[in-house]
Amino acid sequence: MxxxxxxxxxxxxxxxxxxxxxxxxxxxxxxxESETVPLEEAQGRYLAENIAATHPVPAFNRSGMDGYAVVAADTENCREGGTVWLKVVDNIPCGSVPSGAIIPGTAARIMTGAQVPDGADAVVMLEATETRELDGIPHVGIHKPIASGRNITPRGLEISEGESVLPAGRKIAAGDIAVLAAFGIPGVPVIxxxxxxxxxxxxxxxxxxxxxxxxxxxxxxxxxxxxxxxxxxxxxxxxxxxxxxxxxxxxxxxxxxxxxxxxxxxxxxxxxxxxxxxxxxxxxxxxxxxxxxxxxxxxxxxxxxxxxxxxxxxxxxxxxxxxxxxxxxxxxxxxxQGAAEPFLPEWTVILGADYAKVNNYTRFVRARLEVRDGSVYAHPAVIDESSAMVTIKDSDCLIIVPPEERGLAAGTKVRVIRLP
Missing domain, CATH: 3.40.980.10 (MoaB/Mog-like domain)
Structure with missing residues (x-):
């Protein structure tokens, strides 16, 4: 000493x-300092500023399935086991705009993801309907009553306009790329x-x-x-x-x-x-x-x-x-790079093998994680000397051994730093 x-x-x-x-x-x-990069180059970068929704998501009332957009109150008469016949006045594929509003007694053929026309407050699934022509005009038959709001994803259900969707300091991943694309942001502010x-x-x-x-x-x-x-x-x-x-x-x-x-x-x-x-x-x-x-x-x-x-x-x-x-x-x-959390995450896991080395300083032991029977174990490297190089390639965490520990037994809970 x-x-x-x-x-x-x-x-x-x-x-x-x-x-x-x-x-x-x-x-x-x-x-x-910040810079702007194309959306396709933004993955892995850190956002320089908060990103807010430029419009609600979805931006319109969206049909949840293929079927018919109806006024739910029109189906009340189905309770007695009868069939309600509604005039089909529109056909709305995904990506199209309804030609007009739905009024009582009418319906619109609609596809999954398409914009629900004004006036309609439910979508009846295609399999629960039948069709026929009356006086040369297509009609749809509804056999069961449907509740208002059924099979419709309302405007703004996921995100409201102006709502913060990605915070500054966030590392951009694939899901974030989808969000940026959805809000029409081709140039992304990053550090x-x-x-x-x-x-x-x-x-x-x-x-x-x-x-x-x-x-x-x-x-x-x-x-x-x-x-x-x-x-x-x-x-x-x-x-x-x-x-x-x-x-x-x-x-x-x-x-x-x-x-x-x-x-x-x-x-x-x-x-x-x-x-x-x-x-x-x-x-x-x-x-x-x-x-x-x-x-x-x-x-x-x-x-x-x-x-x-x-x-x-x-x-x-x-x-x-x-x-x-x-x-x-x-x-x-x-x-x-403005990371919201610059440090690697720490986990609490179970020591997978005895560790006998004693130190006056905190030791960071290279180790390998294993999931077994629903628990996470950390197995210390057999050779964890400072000069050892080969064990680096097999390590996905560092076991933190405090100086007061005079050896650790297998089964002990330990903290680890999770490596990328």
């Missing part, structure tokens, strides 16, 4: 709780996607196309971060990998902060002799938001603000980088 405390003192590290770290980041990851610069540090990194060399590893974090940024709604700008060179990193970070909305780095934030991002952030300590978080993995996650732009420096360990992105970068990217 003494060695760790001396290292923390040397590097000015004081652990911040995860929620406090998130608040500091979101204070600077502010909503960007601009943030441009997120990503680069990695480390002299040990190889490009994905390079053959493996002794002492080297391929840069898997950058492609992962690119995918995560895109998944979060941002536009990734890949700036490659740089060697452990403080001057080079300084220049690259400064350029990125001046050009893009958010800068993410991976690697170089530990306490080693070549961890340049930690050194770079400490150069202007007044701009540092934090350089240690009370979490595992990724306690060395670091954040700073320069010129109003946030710099997020994650561990080079893939597991820590992945968890750090979900906890800090994803909410920041969502907040910059």
């Amino acid at each position: 003494a060695n760790r405390e001396s290292v923390d003192n040397k590097f000015g590290r004081k652990a911040l709780q995860v929620q406090d770290a998130q608040k500091r980041i979101l204070a600077y990851a502010v909503r960007l 601009r996607r943030p441009k997120v610069a990503v680069f990695a540090t480390g002299s040990e990194l190889l490009d994905v196309k390079e053959p493996l060399q002794p002492g080297k590893i391929r840069n898997s974090n950058s492609p992962m971060l690119e995918a995560l940024v895109r998944e979060a709604g941002g536009e990734p700008v890949m700036l490659g990998a740089i060697a452990d060179d403080l001057d080079l990193a300084r220049g690259k970070v400064q350029m990125a902060l001046e050009t893009y909305d958010l800068v993410i780095t991976t690697g170089g934030v530990s306490v080693g002799d070549y961890d340049i991002m930690g050194d770079l952030v400490r150069e202007e300590a007044g701009d540092m938001l934090f350089n240690k978080v009370a979490m595992r993995p990724g306690s060395v996650t670091t954040a700073a603000v320069r010129g109003g732009k946030v710099l997020l420096a994650f561990s080079g360990n893939p597991g820590a980088c992945f968890v750090g992105f979900q906890l800090f970068a994803r909410p920041a990217i969502a907040n910059m």
Whole structure:
């Protein structure tokens, strides 16, 4: 413990709780400006303003089935078992407008979804009628009385004109596209996607196309971060990998902060002799938001603000980088798009296997969800070390293990963060 405390003192590290770290980041990851995009490009974007109904839905009294639009009072005489004959004065296919009003003693042939003519207050299903001609004029016979309002969807039943239908900050999904189309909104007001610069540090990194060399590893974090940024709604700008060179990193970070909305780095934030991002952030300590978080993995996650732009420096360990992105970068990217809820959802589930690891910090354990016998279980990854990469692909949640827990038994209820 003494060695760790001396290292923390040397590097000015004081652990911040995860929620406090998130608040500091979101204070600077502010909503960007709005823009208008075509309806067909709006899916996955965040609405910039409330959308209100431009007309009621349905916009007219709508027939719920094929049949005859009638005045319900005309069918009262059917109670004695007789048949009421009504003159058919109109034929209304779906999409057509009635030629006139229905008065007592008349009816209109009507199709499902068509506009019910004025005067009619019920639709008799086709199967409950018969037809004949009287003096060359078509008539419909009704055998049973029908209540007023039956088989008619009234105007404005779903939505009234002026009613709010989609709130600002909502992430647009397929159902929302249908709503926007129904109200004739071809251009959708959304928040601009943030441009997120990503680069990695480390002299040990190889490009994905390079053959493996002794002492080297391929840069898997950058492609992962690119995918995560895109998944979060941002536009990734890949700036490659740089060697452990403080001057080079300084220049690259400064350029990125001046050009893009958010800068993410991976690697170089530990306490080693070549961890340049930690050194770079400490150069202007007044701009540092934090350089240690009370979490595992990724306690060395670091954040700073320069010129109003946030710099997020994650561990080079893939597991820590992945968890750090979900906890800090994803909410920041969502907040910059005006998301009503920037954080991933939390569920309470059942632990599917014993978890024995003990920590002084909150641990976020990669895990896999399973639905069994109507309950949701979370199975922790067998290997959840910070450096482990392969288990990321099998994880769809993070189990939250508080520091006061001294091991958890299978069957215990636990909180999880649900991953996209």
